[in-house]
Amino acid sequence: MSEYYHGYTSICSYIRNRNETCSFHEFIDLYQEMIIHSPPNTDDWSGLETAWEMRFLRSVKDIIP
Structure with a gap:
């Protein structure tokens, strides 16, 4: 999976x-x-x-339904 933005894989991990x-x-x-x-x-x-809070919250929503 490619990163959507720098740090995306770090948030997901x-x-x-x-x-x-x-x-x-x-x-x-x-x-x-x-x-x-x-x-x-x-x-x-x-x-x-x-910016990072929105990225984090969006990722949480996607990973932890």
């Missing part, structure tokens, strides 16, 4: 490993370096957080 105990904040802590160096490249931290 994290969710599958943690299952229903997954946490967005834990994901951020574990993958902070990857997130900082991934699009969207912005100085707006709230925009960056929102």
Whole structure:
């Protein structure tokens, strides 16, 4: 499977490993370096957080129905 965006496989792997105990904040802590160096490249931290939060929530919805 190709990545839809940089970090997609990391999100999916994290969710599958943690299952229903997954946490967005834990994901951020574990993958902070990857997130900082991934699009969207912005100085707006709230925009960056929102983008990754939406990606995370969308992936949770797809993986844990």
